[in-house]
Amino acid sequence: HLTEKVSSGxxxxxxxxxxxxxxxxxxxxxxxxxxxxxxxxxxxMDTEEGVExxxxxxxxxxxKVFKAQEEKIKEMxxxxxxxxxxNIVKFHKYWLDMKESQARVIFITEYMSSGSLKQFLKKTxxxxxxxxxxAWKRWCTQILSALSYLHSCDPxxxxxxxxxxxxxxxxxxxxxxxxxxxxxxxxxxxxxxVHGKGRQHRDEQRNLHFFAPEYGAGEDDYAIDIFxxxxxxxxxxxxxxxxxxxxxxxxxxxxNAGQSLExxxxxxxxxxxxxxxxKLRPTAHDLLFHRVLFEVHSLKLLAAHCLINNQxxxxxxxxxxxxxxxxxxxxxxxxxxxxxxxxxxxxxxxSPLELDKFLEDVKNGIYPLMNFASSRPHPVPRALSLSQxxxxxxxxxxxxxxxxxxxxxxxxxxxxxxxxxxxxTHLSLFLKMDDKLHxxxxxxxxxxxxxxxxxxxxxxxxxxxEVNGKLLCFPL
Numbered sequence: 001h002l003t004e005k006v007s008s009g010x011x012x013x014x015x016x017x018x019x020x021x022x023x024x025x026x027x028x029x030x031x032x033x034x035x036x037x038x039x040x041x042x043x044x045m046d047t048e049e050g051v052e053x054x055x056x057x058x059x060x061x062x063x064k065v066f067k068a069q070e071e072k073i074k075e076m077x078x079x080x081x082x083x084x085x086x087n088i089v090k091f092h093k094y095w096l097d098m099k100e101s102q103a104r105v106i107f108i109t110e111y112m113s114s115g116s117l118k119q120f121l122k123k124t125x126x127x128x129x130x131x132x133x134x135a136w137k138r139w140c141t142q143i144l145s146a147l148s149y150l151h152s153c154d155p156x157x158x159x160x161x162x163x164x165x166x167x168x169x170x171x172x173x174x175x176x177x178x179x180x181x182x183x184x185x186x187x188x189x190x191x192x193x194v195h196g197k198g199r200q201h202r203d204e205q206r207n208l209h210f211f212a213p214e215y216g217a218g219e220d221d222y223a224i225d226i227f228x229x230x231x232x233x234x235x236x237x238x239x240x241x242x243x244x245x246x247x248x249x250x251x252x253x254x255x256n257a258g259q260s261l262e263x264x265x266x267x268x269x270x271x272x273x274x275x276x277x278x279k280l281r282p283t284a285h286d287l288l289f290h291r292v293l294f295e296v297h298s299l300k301l302l303a304a305h306c307l308i309n310n311q312x313x314x315x316x317x318x319x320x321x322x323x324x325x326x327x328x329x330x331x332x333x334x335x336x337x338x339x340x341x342x343x344x345x346x347x348x349x350x351s352p353l354e355l356d357k358f359l360e361d362v363k364n365g366i367y368p369l370m371n372f373a374s375s376r377p378h379p380v381p382r383a384l385s386l387s388q389x390x391x392x393x394x395x396x397x398x399x400x401x402x403x404x405x406x407x408x409x410x411x412x413x414x415x416x417x418x419x420x421x422x423x424x425t426h427l428s429l430f431l432k433m434d435d436k437l438h439x440x441x442x443x444x445x446x447x448x449x450x451x452x453x454x455x456x457x458x459x460x461x462x463x464x465x466e467v468n469g470k471l472l473c474f475p476l
Contacts, residue, residue, distance in 0.1 A: 086365020112168035230273025
């Protein structure tokens with residue numbers, strides 16, 4: 001059941017069969033990145049998880065139009081729930097609500113309590129402070145990490161609304177980009193069918209400078225996001241690009257802001273993003289290797305990512321238990337020199353509290369490991385990134401023929417482990433083939449995955465033969 005507090009402050013009322021979660025809605029309106037068609041966005045409380053979330057509503061005045069698009073709306077929102085990255089605002093739940101006079105789509109998103117990057121920059125400037133270069137680099141890396149993820153999806157997802165108002169910063173320094181569903185809403189919810197047109201950043205004078213010259217002129221690609229990121233990076237460095245009164249920021253003001261940067265590498269970095277010719281702009285992945293951001297990752301960071309990525313194989317609190325069992329005076333490493341005294345590194349030199357905090361920061365996405373990012377595209381449903389017309393006309397191409405597996409599986413071990421929240425399940429599969437060779441597979445599975453689906457994929461990608469695929473039954 002869903003408990004909803006009406007904005008007039010009356011008693012709570014129950015609305016049955018709306019949502020699998022309990023959310024208490026507050027009348028407080030919040031701004032989490034304006035999205036076309038969103039009539040309202042209110043602060044709410046997930047009473048099951050005990051966390052604040054954002055309650056968003058899209059209202060349809062024409063129920064016939066709503067019914068005609070109902071399946072497409074469901075498909076789009078299901079796709080949105082599969083977009084997951086530590087530097088992207090999380091999309092939690094959605095449901096459809098039909099009333100006598102109108103229909104609405106309600107969706108719940110992560111609440112960014114510490115405010116937008118724009119608010120932070122204004123506060124920093126007001127206090128007569130400057131941007132820390134290390135923080136600037138770390139934030140640029142996190143934003144690019146999110147953009148690289150979106151652009152490497154198959155097909156690519158173009159944000160199309162990246163500004164300092166749609167980038168959020170948490171108290172621990174974690175950056176998240178919101179309004180990722182902006183482009184989807186433009187495509188799926190035509191203005192004629194939505195009751196109430198939400199404010200669009202494109203039409204706001206103060207944000208026009210975030211949008212590339214070619215924006216809206218034709219088919220958008222990753223280059224429009226890179227231009228917007230370049231403006232964000234420049235504003236982070238100078239805190240604010242001055243505008244004349246309420247008018248839009250001029251090209252001259254942008255050029256002057258770029259030239260005011262003392263670091264030549266930062267100047268080169270931002271200018272490369274702001275090329276008027278979209279073809280000359282680098283990709284998000286390329287920017288992560290720019291000299292101003294690129295650094296060889298420390299072994300500490302590599303080890304932390306390895307530990308986080310394989311947590312399901314380790315017992316709970318293993319780091320804490322291990323540090324307790326070590327002799328603080330024991331030498332864990334030593335650097336020897338022939339001409340002078342060597343250096344000994346003892347366990348007492350490592351603070352367990354600092355180690356726990358560092359691991360938590362890595363887990364939260366503050367230190368992304370993009371230098372070793374896979375170039376393999378992330379599979380995202382086609383409908384997510386195509387326009388409404390394209391969704392209706394584009395057909396999925398015939399898949400390339402795959403090699404088939406002829407060997408039989410003679411022995412199999414299957415292991416399933418879920419995280420504490422129960423939102424993810426990790427499948428580990430050990431196969432012994434009839435030629436005595438072994439095959440070990442592992443992947444994260446969704447609650448909607450079935451044993452039949454997984455077995456079909458194993459056959460399709462030639463991990464097992466068709467006969468074994470029909471016999472396999474995973475204990476999901």
